[in-house]
Amino acid sequence: MTTRDDNFSTQEYQRRIGKTRRAMEAAGLEAIVVSDPSNMSWISGYDGWSFYVFQAVILRQEGEPIWWGRAMDANGAARTVFMQNDASIRGYDDTYVQNPDKHPMENLASLLQELDLTQARIGVEMDNYYYSAAAHAALLAKLPQAELRNATGLVNWQRAVKSEQEIIYMRRAARIVEAMHARILELAEPGMPKNHLIAEIYATGIRGAKGHWGDYPAIVPMAPSGLDATAPHLTWDDTPMKTGEATFFEIAGAHRRYQCPQSRTLFLGEAPRKYRDAEAAVLDAIEAGLEQAKPGNQAQDIANAFNATLNKAGFEKDSRCGYAIGLSYPPDWGERTISFRRGDTTVLEAGMTFHFMPALWLDDGGLEITEPILITETGHECLCNTPRSLWVKT
């Protein structure tokens, strides 16, 4: 949120809504209930850490979107959404909050009734963190004549190609993650407790870069060392960094909720041959993957080129090597649409943004050297200028 300027013009929200309505029409939906906070924000501008209670944006084929949530958060909605009409913000009373005797979805059902949607085909994001099995059951029970259809990803897919303003924010987030990595390289040394380094990473990211403030990343900084780095999603404690160990830093800069993740790996001391070999293989494989990153190619082309080159060098990676990025809220900074992996035939278009994430987990550590990229009219652009290598401090 910002008290000083809106993140996007009303025209941009109207374009997004138009796009979404066409997708709804193609799916035969008269309305959608959007529970994913990043989709809610993309459609309405809403921004707040209130997604731990049930909330949604309701979009029909006509009229303004309607923000629906806890009454306490209606003020936050009024201060962040583009809609001007008071009737476009609807709050439910606090007795619905975390109360097993009543479910907020009963209140949403009343609102949908009021909107004359009791017999409508309504899309719901069935596979979203913020749309639980119980929420669905409560909504179904109160709207027995409506047809609730699975619309998971419907809005996410509309977000794949970024607008000019979105790309501006992604670039600012890129400057921020560059600054975070520079700070790591400056400070990390044997004996430094990991949490002290994480504190500096956080502070650098939130201060921002080049005059642009830092927002919170949708995932905390991940920075495991040594054997812990064989596991990609462990967080920190106060273990001091050690000579002879690699640490990977999987972090994101964020600006106005736009996320630019990038990873680098730092070896303290002389890097052993195995790490140097892995570095060489990954750098070659990144080049091979990036060559395929252009409009008209498919998402899997990047993964296939990357994997072929990696395999030739004797390494293997059995997980996806990239995903779409943009506006996001915890617990994931990806858009949960396109993946760089075999079988993903999505055609790349100019304006799409991805985290090309060719991480390798070795038997005694991890190597992550990754690139956030923008697909351009003619190929791609790496959003960051962070030096692309295994970093070594001796």
Added chain:
Amino acid sequence: MTTRDDNFSTQEYQRRIGKTRRAMEAAGLEAIVVSDPSNMSWISGYDGWSFYVFQAVILRQEGEPIWWGRAMDANGAARTVFMQNDASIRGYDDTYVQNPDKHPMENLASLLQELDLTQARIGVEMDNYYYSAAAHAALLAKLPQAELRNATGLVNWQRAVKSEQEIIYMRRAARIVEAMHARILELAEPGMPKNHLIAEIYATGIRGAKGHWGDYPAIVPMAPSGLDATAPHLTWDDTPMKTGEATFFEIAGAHRRYQCPQSRTLFLGEAPRKYRDAEAAVLDAIEAGLEQAKPGNQAQDIANAFNATLNKAGFEKDSRCGYAIGLSYPPDWGERTISFRRGDTTVLEAGMTFHFMPALWLDDGGLEITEPILITETGHECLCNTPRSLWVKT
């Protein structure tokens, strides 16, 4: 996670499992599928930021709990769970991740089949962020003969009374949030961009206090000023702090995932009469509420005493004024069980911990002066020593 010492002894996990099994038995459940990351951690020790993909701990009446998740995260499980048996960690391959063509729950169904639970009564946490409507549908489809019952909150309720070791971690988190508030009082001043102050709050919290490292809070620091503070869940931007404005700081210290939230409000410049009146009312109402915070009383007794005193002074608060706290992961630092509000008849017991959260939102700002508390054998203890008043810097 920690590479140096376990957070809890195996005996403590066994006690927790015993408690949970008795609750399962009372509910007629042969097994539970635990998706809530805080419940997973409480039962098994698992810790990692991997909850953006589907994962669970399966607990039966016999045998070790089984950690189930993405294959990539199995190493992280091996490094954090108390279970020693390799068969207690089960990973699914990466093609299940964010792939609309197959759902990880199909893999979980196979595991439950292998465990001979195809015809069992299985508890699932239907109203949890990490158990979506689609997850439930996918599991049901593959286990047509099982009876999936709603077990939302079953594990959460077992966590209400804290062990000695848990209270040690809560106290460390309390020292951390005290240090964060002290830093705010030291640094905040007119002209300071809000994100710079947030950067310092984060860094202080993660560095930790009294020799104990800081973990990530389950909610980001919230620190809205002026009119933004009429909305409780807005986050920050770079707007400079201003003379004549109140800012509330709703923040938590965290240690080994245990969360100690506490809020204070800072007025820059002379606080107007309205704020002083609100402060006096809230402080009196806190005293009245705390008097009721003792074993044998009900949760609602605190709320009723608080509200009666507040109303006498001419103020009203229509939302709950507290909730259970402990081990937590985003997006919520509460335990989602007990609330301080009329109608919550939960009987307080020694060892329970709460965030007594008597926030007031005024027409032009917010006033939050809150206390994390521990119910003791004879009454209660405030976990923090942070000065309890409206803070003013002129």
